[in-house]
Amino acid sequence: MAERSTADLALTLTRASRTPLPVQVADGIRALIMSGALAPGDALPSTRFLAQRLSVSRGTIVAAFDQLISEGALLASQGRPTTVHPSLPAHLLQQVSAAAPDPTAASTRRPASPGASTAAAPGRPDPVPAPAPASAPAVDLRPGLPRTTRIGDAAWRSAWRRAAAAPEAETGGLTGLPDLRAGIAEHLRLMRGLPTDPAALLVTAGSRDGLELILHALAATRGTLSIGVETPGYPGLRRVPQVLGHRIVPLGVDGNGLRVDALPTGAAAPDAVIVTPSHQYPLGGSLSLDRRLALLEWARNEDALIIEDDFNSELRYTGAPLPPLSAIDPHGRTVLLGTFSRLLSPDLAVGFVRPTGAALLAELRDVREVLGVRVSATTQHAVAHLLADGTVRRHTRTERLRLGRRREALLAAMLDVPGVRVLPMHGGSDAVIRFDTAGSHRGRAGADPEARAVAACADAGITVGRLSAAWGAESQAAPVDPSPAAAVGGVGGAGIVLGLARPADGAFSAMLPRLASALATVHHTR
Structure with missing residues (x-):
């Protein structure tokens, strides 16, 4: 039987649970097999890779794999990835996930009801960037822009x-x-x-x-x-x-x-x-x-x-x-x-x-x-x-590694910049930077930290997006958690959004010191 593609495992571990982590991993893989998310012949990630993804020890994954191999759910072969057993026992194949929806369920649509249409004004557009200094190449960090060089x-x-x-x-x-x-x-x-x-x-x-x-x-x-x-x-x-x-x-x-x-x-x-x-x-x-x-x-x-x-x-x-x-x-x-x-x-x-x-x-x-x-x-x-x-799966995994490295580089570059905070990033191609606005003189023209940051970045030849563009005019009615843990900072909060995917590797690395210097001026311009 031909070896199938390696599957990503959507596993959720609860460290506060009394259930040991190896048991949780084994239960999760077993559930994926029973639901059909993992099929006979699918190759699983290596124990080292999966341990890194789940932030657990490799021994935890090895113990879970050993348990499933002993049950006949997985098959291990020398020099080959561990796979879902091509000939699973009948008692596993016959189980169906209780959470699977009924595809023949009747429509749940409500009868038509009249309603009003309210158009909201779009967020403020990003400014046209100022020309980059002659000594520094322009870098476009607007959010949502993909790599210009994509698949091989x-x-x-x-x-x-x-x-x-x-x-x-x-x-x-x-x-x-x-x-x-x-x-x-x-x-x-x-x-x-x-x-x-x-x-x-x-x-x-x-x-x-x-x-x-x-x-x-x-x-x-x-x-x-x-x-x-x-x-x-x-x-x-x-x-x-x-x-x-x-x-x-x-x-x-x-x-x-x-x-x-x-x-x-x-x-x-x-x-x-x-x-x-x-x-x-x-x-x-x-x-x-x-x-x-x-x-x-x-x-x-x-x-x-x-x-x-x-x-x-x-x-x-x-x-x-x-x-x-x-x-x-x-x-x-x-x-x-x-x-x-x-x-x-x-x-x-x-x-x-x-x-x-x-x-x-x-x-x-x-x-x-x-x-x-x-x-x-x-x-x-x-x-x-x-x-x-x-090709798509291989490209996806390459992009994950690439964006993960850029995330770490951005965090390191912003570490010593006063008055800025990079919001936690678990994935994706964009990053958000918020500003400490305590003590800002908002009454003075140009004192808005978001506008200052966008202008300072443009002067450095870097185009960024406005966080405020993600709010619409209708947002005044949205409930917002004001606590620091919410990481929102209120409706219309100031900040910038950076697209990490587009620049080439060399241009991205060379740009980070300029970005740090530009954002440092936001804190000092009060």
Whole structure:
């Protein structure tokens, strides 16, 4: 049997538990096998790599593997990775995860209800950077910009050559090419621990196209919608409901992601919420398991849909990868919204939608039949090839290591800069720097620390983003935790957002001292 790709293990360990860590690891792997997230023949990460990812000793992982090998769940071979046993015992294969949603569940849509549409002003645009000094090359650190050099040229060219040679008749229909949907399903299983039937996926032209598809399907039965959005949050997706005429409901966040305890209930509850549970933009928080379960329970009680934006989930470089909400949703209340634009290229415009219930899937197909498919067959073939030959997974792991090193370099560069604080980063390609505003003279023109920082960076030839752009005009109603641990600092908080992915390695390293010097002036200019 051919060896399969190495899977990322979405394991969560509780150090306060009385259950020993090796037992927790073994239980977690066993659950992944029973749910189908790990299939017979899948290669597991090395014990050394997994120990580093989970921040435990290698002996903990070795003990867990030994237990599963003795049970017949894993197979160890000299000189080869440990794999899920190709011939698992029947008592393991026959077990099904109790949390798996019923794909035949009936639709839970409410009847249409009228509502008002309130447009919010977008955040302030980033300023045009000043020309860089002649001695210092300009560096663009605006958030959301990907690497200009992406996948290896050979793999990229090969994928497009093979795509161009595909038969013209293979268009994929309304849901996308079968090969691409199969590749996405395997990607979700291996990289996100989410078993997926390819037939339950729809190919989209990126996350905005997917969100538009979801909102059209939801509005067909509910009319004008109220959509909850994280505040601060990603401006691009937040504007989509407004353009479609729906009402925005701001939802507060803290350093751990969405404030589930502050979600509106009853008549004030939104029809749907857009959340980034794995990597909240721009603050970087991740929803803990108790918050995830509480969010799912809230959605069930309020008859609401959770639109899970899988933002930067693959690029988590601290700790284990986190399972998506869809993997633990027993009620069919979630729909996963994904894109390969951030990982591969924004010009690619390929993504997917994965609803958890058959009823919503049918509604999405109905809308797609009206709007049509927006991704060319050639592009779909190319991405399918990149997924099938493992290029995307290898590229993802390379990017994790690269961004993790840049995170450490940024933290080291900012360590001795007075008055600045880099918010914790567990993954993703952006970083947030906040300022100590105590004693600032805000009455004087130009005293705003965010404006001073942006200007100082521009003078140094560095373009950065404004943190305030992640807040919309509707954000004044958002509940915000004022405690220091919240890492938010209040509505409209000042700071800058840095995109770590775009510069070349040499340019990034050379830029850090200039960035530190520029931000040091913010503290001293009072």
